[in-house]
Amino acid sequence: MKALYLGVLSSVLFLSAVSASTAQQAGSSAPNAPDAQAASSNLPDVIGSWPNSQAYPAKFSQQNDRLDKLPVMAHQIPLTDAQKRRIVETVKQQNAPVETVAAAPSQMLPYNISLQPLPNSLATEIPILDHLSYIRVPNKILLVMPANKIVVGELATE
DSSP: OHHHHHHHHHHHHHHHHHHHHHHHHHGGGOOOOHHHHHHTSOSOOOTTOOTTSTTSOTTTOHHHHHHHHSOGGGSOOOOOHHHHHHHHHHHHHTTOOBOOOOOOTTOBOOTTSOOEEOOHHHHHHSGGGTTOEEEEETTEEEEEETTTTEEEEEEEOO
16 A cells, blocks of 8 residues: 555656646747737637637647647656757666567556666756656667656657
8 A cells, every 4th residue: 555655646746847847848938918819810719718828628729639638647758859868878878678568658567577777867967857767678768657667758769
């Protein structure tokens, strides 16, 4: 029971870190004022939201409809291309074994899969990776929450 509680708690902490990081990155790209944008589009006027915002109803926004259908744990970790390359290079240097498991973000790995810890240097450079582990699969690196073995990110190695 304690392990389940720790797994749920780590999932909540991870999601709040991803949300905070996404909000910081999106801070400079705030949508236009509702009046200016509503006047320039043919989209319906929805009180309390405007087009191209996450508050806009999914029935009017294809992007929000797609995001609504995506499991919460499948939202990608907000990493820059440079950070992704750095992670891939560092993990390749560690020569961890390549596992033969099919998994994608939001899926739980089998318990017999052994996770590899990310190097401390990566966690220092990229704080959102602080509590994550990884496994290598053919052509990918999967970032995993060790408490519950849920895949929270994937990076292409080629």
